[in-house]
Amino acid sequence: MKLRNLTERFLENLAEAVDSLSVGSTPSSLNPTIAVLSALVLTGTAAFSYGFALPALILAISVVLVLLAHSSVRQWTKILLFVSVWVALVSAPLPFITPGKSIAVLSLGLIELGVSFEGLNEMIAFISRTTAAAAIFTSFASAMGWRRIVNGLEGLRMPGQFGLFLNLSIIHIPLFLRETAKMLSARESRIVRKIRIREVWRVLSTVVGDLLLRGYERSWRLEKAINARSFIPLEPSLKTPSTAMGIKDFLLLFISLCILTLGVLSVV
Amino acid sequence: MREGSLLTVKNIHFRYPGNVQVLNGASFSAERGEVVAIIGSNGSGKTTLLLIAAGLLDPQNGLVLLGEKPLREQLPEARKKIGLVFQDPNDQLFNPTVYDEIAFTLRQLLSSEEEVERKVRQVAQKLKLGNLLARPPFKLSMGEKRRVTLASVLAYDPDILLLDEPTANLSVKYVEETEQVIMNAKNAGKAVVIASHDVEFVANVSDRVYIINEGSMQGGSNAKSILTDESMLKFADMRPPLVLQTLKVLRLESHDNPLTIKDLTEASNGNTHRKQRSSQTQRSKRR
Numbered sequence: 001m002k003l004r005n006l007t008e009r010f011l012e013n014l015a016e017a018v019d020s021l022s023v024g025s026t027p028s029s030l031n032p033t034i035a036v037l038s039a040l041v042l043t044g045t046a047a048f049s050y051g052f053a054l055p056a057l058i059l060a061i062s063v064v065l066v067l068l069a070h071s072s073v074r075q076w077t078k079i080l081l082f083v084s085v086w087v088a089l090v091s092a093p094l095p096f097i098t099p100g101k102s103i104a105v106l107s108l109g110l111i112e113l114g115v116s117f118e119g120l121n122e123m124i125a126f127i128s129r130t131t132a133a134a135a136i137f138t139s140f141a142s143a144m145g146w147r148r149i150v151n152g153l154e155g156l157r158m159p160g161q162f163g164l165f166l167n168l169s170i171i172h173i174p175l176f177l178r179e180t181a182k183m184l185s186a187r188e189s190r191i192v193r194k195i196r197i198r199e200v201w202r203v204l205s206t207v208v209g210d211l212l213l214r215g216y217e218r219s220w221r222l223e224k225a226i227n228a229r230s231f232i233p234l235e236p237s238l239k240t241p242s243t244a245m246g247i248k249d250f251l252l253l254f255i256s257l258c259i260l261t262l263g264v265l266s267v268v
Numbered sequence: 269m270r271e272g273s274l275l276t277v278k279n280i281h282f283r284y285p286g287n288v289q290v291l292n293g294a295s296f297s298a299e300r301g302e303v304v305a306i307i308g309s310n311g312s313g314k315t316t317l318l319l320i321a322a323g324l325l326d327p328q329n330g331l332v333l334l335g336e337k338p339l340r341e342q343l344p345e346a347r348k349k350i351g352l353v354f355q356d357p358n359d360q361l362f363n364p365t366v367y368d369e370i371a372f373t374l375r376q377l378l379s380s381e382e383e384v385e386r387k388v389r390q391v392a393q394k395l396k397l398g399n400l401l402a403r404p405p406f407k408l409s410m411g412e413k414r415r416v417t418l419a420s421v422l423a424y425d426p427d428i429l430l431l432d433e434p435t436a437n438l439s440v441k442y443v444e445e446t447e448q449v450i451m452n453a454k455n456a457g458k459a460v461v462i463a464s465h466d467v468e469f470v471a472n473v474s475d476r477v478y479i480i481n482e483g484s485m486q487g488g489s490n491a492k493s494i495l496t497d498e499s500m501l502k503f504a505d506m507r508p509p510l511v512l513q514t515l516k517v518l519r520l521e522s523h524d525n526p527l528t529i530k531d532l533t534e535a536s537n538g539n540t541h542r543k544q545r546s547s548q549t550q551r552s553k554r555r
Binding site for chain 2 (some may be wrong): 019174177218221222228229231
């Protein structure tokens, strides 16, 4: 596979993922404020939990949420696998550096590395915590979409400017990723003879500078566009109609608080 | 400069940071119910002039009057009276859905979401956007994006419309739709200012034309007199409308100086009628 195709495919897939996350899977009937509050509570509980029971429970809840919301299970699983592999790499030294009962010894030439039971336990607990936290947050994100998450954060009294910035980021990240792919193609189309990979990279790396300039240009125009339609001296807000609380919201909040209580009790 | 204009831009001098001088004493005015075009080649300062006319940039010298008072003193409320449509819709669209894009200004002006929704649907229907309201604007075609930018401005019913290159990257169908929107705005008593290098489009819609080149402006009289004046058009590296060029190449003289196909059709129909009438007169004389 050619490098260019791989890069372009990566950029396009990333843009597609951000796009799909910004809209969400189905029009959710959940109150965004309650859903975001629950997402934060459950993510926090998963991230700071001890042992395996709570992460496993939260992982199960996220699976149920993904299935109920008819989100793309494949995409969600891809994200989880990516997170798990990444965390496994980061936590790989733990079994070797944590003191404790040695269960195996790895011989690497002159060096011998001892694998401790406590370290292995730490590593697995870390992976499960992180995966569960990522799983629950992405399940909410894929069900609600970033846009409703921003609405929820606004409902939690987040400053209006922050909401606007988040919304703009959600819209502009895919645009810039696609623009980058186009710029790479435009540059590569002008490499008309066979040159060394180092030279190719030198040409392609100029995209970074161009992206910065384009980013500045676009943000300058965007500021003008927002100002042109802002009639009041206050910062513009992207308010949307509020959704009333229903039985589903109460149930979700109740489950989240129960899990938080379980988490706190397990620590105490 | 005309007295009592709705928008008056007087002797504007503007330079960007880095000492890039863009405007050197540019002036124009626009009245209710007229379409004013500012034509010039790329980089002549049209966009900057529109940004200044909308109160989004401060000139180093010169004045923008909205009615009788300086625009700067009336901001930001005065923006309700001015609608600016950017050249590139991607610069203007920043809301997650088409609905939110149109509703952005209405939410600042109207008190209830029901009113906002009613108005959004009304404008969307007018601009054939009814089935696109839930879509993200960035996923639309260029023509659709352009319609969304127009809808987002027309929604709050401004007195002045400033359109920057309204036909750029548009197919014929969308150009015709844009023409219709401009004529409707004109008939509704709005002042429409178009910055463009599309002479054919300007010939179709404008009442008065200014020519801009390297930040200086000329003209300001009726479209026909400007667009048929080759020396004036040369000032801005522009060419007369295609119909005029064709007549010149074919060495066909027309006293009416038609700028558009419509003008040409009318002129040729007029000639046919005149010929018929004169031949009838000759026949009756012979009898």
